Amino acid sequence: MQLEFFDARIWRYLVSAISKVIEEGVFIVSPNEGMRFRAMDPSHVILLDMYFPKDSFETFDVGEEVRIGINFEDLAKVLRRAKKEDRLILESKDSTSFSITFKGKGERTFTLPVLDIVAEEIPEPQLEFKASIKIMSDIYRDTIKDVELIGDIVKFIASSEEFKIASSSEFGEAEIIYSRESGSIIDLEVEDVQEASYTLEYFTDLSGAARVADTITIRFSTDMPAEVIHEIPQGVVFKFLVAPRVE
């Protein structure tokens, strides 16, 4: 199996974000669909889902389905060496190891062992979201940084006019409002008023992934899970679903 991707930095930021939440997991590369990774954290509060369609690769040489058991911390360390203009080649010749090659000014290849682990079967979530907000990814990252200063819980409140992100603790309060007029919202679709709270830490840990995303879509409903979708060039999608805090 051999895959070639145009920008190694996209891999770098996605894998680095994943490594903060999950220690190991399985990349599944299928000849018809492309590459997919899905996993939940040990306490089943967050579900990560990363998808690289077949067409996003410049080379997609896959005979039959390949499963690669990954230690994310180790892979993130290697990917941290990706330079700006580097392409990435992912290769697997046998079931015991796989290699990462950065193709730029030279070719730098790292070989890592494949972990002997089984991908957890996770059903597709069947959720209806009553609020959907699409914003630019840099605005999303700034917002997470703002609320981080204050508390450990982030609260989303959405109406047809505005999207409000809030946090409070003994330390103080933070409130960030994006209205239709402010121009920072690309799309806002909300039924009535939706309001829910989440553990901020997951958003913080995964905010690095937003660096390589163009836009972010947040979908949620009152006291229900939230889904954060990162739209990345070449049709690549990274999303996570996080369980709410309900008092």
Add this chain to the structure above:
Amino acid sequence: MGGRRLPPQLCTRCKGYKKLCGLTICPILERFRTQVSITTSMRDLSLLDGATPPNIIVGEQGYPHVSLLYGIPPGIHGDQARKFNDPKEWHRRRISLNTILRLRSSIVSATIRVRVDEPEALYNKELSLAAVSEKPVESEASLERPPSMKLRFDGLLIPQGPNAKAREIRVSSNPSLPRQLEKLIWDYDVKASDAIWELYLTTNDVYIATNALSLGLLGQRKMRRIVPTRWAITAVDDIVAKRLLAKVKRYDTINEVEVYHASYLGNIFTIILAPGSFEAEMVEIWHPLTPWTQTAYEPIIYTIRETPTARITTMDGGYMATRLAIVEHLYRRKRQAKAIIVREITRDYYAPVGNWHIRETSRQALVETPTRFQNLVDALKYTSSLHRFKGLPRLLESLNLTHKILYERSLDEYLKR
């Protein structure tokens, strides 16, 4: 002090360690130092002769030129010297704070200046080997002047007795080292963190590894440094706990809420373990009239939080010590859990004696049979009943981790199987 009143909130966070008030010397520790004056049994005030238990401390002032305090109880030889620096045994026999202070004040330290990047010099004189000996080591020091009769305190270290500059320190019996350590001293390829881990596994504790790291006996040849003892204590607690945690985080979770309890030296500890993947929150309640809250009118609260991704809100030697005890416990039973730790410090803890008692009391609490509960709310109620602080029920309820355990849902509810 000129009438300046230091806020006790700051002092409980600092414990004389971080110098948060901006003063170069902690006035609280300094006051203790002068309160406890002592007399020595030394007959010849220029010659210090006895066995070090061992008790060798590296200071941090003036880094990278630091002082080394070589502690010897004057005139005490052989095994008799051991009790002067034996935290585990003190804890096992529940030795009182008074007795500990008396023992510590009768140790005299011969001090020399050393450069942190010259550990070989200490090794060649066998001074660093004495520090990691399993048995007391006969020693002799000629002093430049008579020792100052003061007891020195520190938030993280065992109190230090009188000290005086030494012209020379001689080791006159053979230090007895764990075999694994002898091997590691000569191993110039192994990283210090790997060496610490190996030592922990063979000696079953952190104390020898801490001294070995502090005296620059571990690590790759060119990387070896003399490390101030209090840095070494927390570094070793952290390195060992991290390695254990990497394994613990793969284990199944416990399935009931368990409450463990113990107290010693005026410190009351309760450790609550709850089902879920590892994370922790520790709350300290400092009653008025403890070392750090002399000027407080009501208890001072201080919390430290460790998230599932191992971010710790503040580096705190006390938390690192209790965390090690908890991770050791989980590792032994091959389970993981969330931990809420309550440490209540009463006025009976009138002088700080170092963080070893936090590590040992937490360990002791965790070997006792826990009281079990079906839910966290009942466990918190029970915990409040074990403590003196009236505001504990509300405080426990307000903890971040409590809120998370009680209110965070699992995705399993929303994923149809």
